[in-house]
Amino acid sequence: MRKSPLLQQVFDYRALPESDRFKQFALKMEAHNLPPIVINIFKYYYSLLLSGSQGKMAEADITPISPDDLKDYLELDAYEAAGRKALPKVAIIKLNGGLGTSMGLETAKSLLAIKAETCFLDVIIEQVERLRERYDIPVPLTLMNSFHTHSDSMLAIEGFDNGRTRVPLAFIQHMYPKIMRDTFLPARWPKNPELEWNPPGHGDLYTAMVTSKTLKRLEESGFEYAFISNSDNLGAVMDLKILGYMASEDLPFLMEVAQRTPADKKGGHLCKVKESGRLALREVAQCPDEELAEFQNIEKYAFFNTNSIWINLKVLEKVFAYHGMMPLDLIANHKTLDPRDPDSPPVIQVETAMGSAISAFHTAAAVRVPRTRFAPVKTSNDLLNVMSDNFILSTDYEIVPNPERNRGPVLVDLDPTFYKKVDDFQDRFPDGVPSLLNCTTFTVRGDVRFKGGVACRGNVLVENRTGHQVVVGPEDLAEENARLVLE
Structure with a gap:
């Protein structure tokens, strides 16, 4: 297969001269058993930072989306039968890496009780069980956990399995080292070394699916599609109409978007890239400071990403193989090393968003869904x-x-x-x-x-x-x- 010039193949970082700042990152990541491909991808984003990129997406480079650019959920009734036919070929993946620290939680946020003693994971598991029972199809469920949520989450779903599909119940996202803002060297914090690392954002989903062999296992088991959403979004449930639309129109990537309201003005919005004409996702961290008012203009940028996507697994594999990675926009998050200590050193956290993959697929699409499919619990x-x-x-x-x-x-x-x-x-x-x-x-x-x-x-x-x-x-x-x- 012809290769993309975007990313070099895995390189021997030990051969780098000691003066090369990235060598310190590479050795640190290797010591934490991160796969070479993850080190290589981090190097790509680190190189962007060194070249002056802050991952910004300016007004001059994008155009708003009009309702005519989107399929409306109300127009999908005719696809339900196709969705029923495609159901044996779809897997459900839930993003389950969040601790809910903003709400004072120290365990997986998905373990928070929301109805009596019923937590998010209880609801998700029961939904999958009932889906299986209704259609007599062993629809698999896989969690993308973080190192912080994995143990608690797996204990919570003890007794649940994916049966004959042999699809793993979970895989774990990677970690990226934080970058000192003044020196661009690896952050050091001896009194709490865990704080030297940051989650790479849910854009790591694609890499983690490859390194954990979850993508390979899904394809070997005959699955062609994945429905991926946040574990705390109670509205993100299996929908045969959307699945049928995805399958019938042979779409490689489908994003669920909803109408922005004043409450959504800080969330990532859908747009088009002028140069390529492709759909794109712009997060607030990618907006130049002086253009924030335009970013928050909910009439101009009227649709936001619900972070629920549908993806064709074979096309995902091809795109990843071509580029050596999933080409996602850089998000350079400026933070303090210890988030609880505003006087701790300033750092840059390299992150990516799952939804920005929409730009990597030639015929990616978005569907405008009702607000009922976006019911997150953030506060x-x-x-x-x-x-x-x-x-x-x-x-x-x-x-x-x-x-x-x-x-x-x-x-x-x-x-x-x-x-x-x-x-x-x-x-x-x-x-x-x-x-x-x-x-x-x-x-x-x-x-x-x-x-x-x-x-x-x-x-x-x-x-x-x-x-x-x-x-x-x-x-x-x-x-x-x-x-x-x-x-």
Whole structure:
């Protein structure tokens, strides 16, 4: 096969002169048993940094997407039969590397309980089991874990297997060394060496599938497609219409996108590259600072990436083999070495996004999906909404909007000082979360603990200005549009 000039073949980094800064990275990565191909890919991105690239995608290089560029989910009914036919050829992959540190978690975020004692992984496993039972097809499920989430996650799914498909239950993403911003040398932090490394972003999926031989195993077992999504996106479920569209139109790569709202203005948006005409994904870290207002213009850039993709495995293998990697846009994230210490040295984290692979496929496409297919839990506000009676478990074990709700999405705004961390959140709802079925907005300011049985209606505000915790019960919020200010 003809090779791409993008990436050299694996090289002998030991032969590099001592003066070559990359040699220190290569030896460090080798000592941590990272495969040569991963070292080579990191070198590619490191070389981009040294050449001055910051992975930026400027306004001058892209154009917005119009609705005419997208297939609408409402137009896919005719593809459902084709999806049923293709179901034996699809595998489900869940991105499960996140710890949920922003919510104070130290275990896999997917182990967080969202309905009674049911966690994300419980829901995912049960969905797959019911899918298998309904169609009598052994649809395999594979998790892409990180080193931090692997052990806990595998214990949680003990007893589940992929049966005769022989597809592994999980594979592990790699790590990249952090780069000192002033010297471009490997970061050192002797008091906590783990902090010298960063997750490479979910763009590492493609490399990890190759190095773990997961891609090879899937193809050997007869699978042609993969549906890949975040484990914390409760709306990302198997859909025969989308699968049928993918298979019938022989698409190599299909991204699910949704209409941007003000809440999505910081998320990656879909666009087109002027030079090639190909679809592209631009993340906020790729936007020049002076163009941030344009990036956040949700009317100009109207569609965001839900991070749910469908991919043809044979084409994936060919693209990877041609380039020696999956050609993804560089994301240079500027951080402090210790994320909890703002005075620690500044570093650059090399990362990539899974969705930027859309530019690597000539005939890649995007489908505009309803908001119901994007229901992530990123904050305690999201968690409260999902735990409430606004969402129910369907017979297919999907967490779906409660059909009894007759108003738009509720706007939850909890005081981050007291509710951001999951432990603090749980302490303040010890007897269950309030009913939000008839609630339009629910705003809490200050330290408030809620008794069980609270039912909110309309626009509800609870504000505690006393300086100490107060307890609120059903009787305090019995009225519609209740406004409780405690001083």
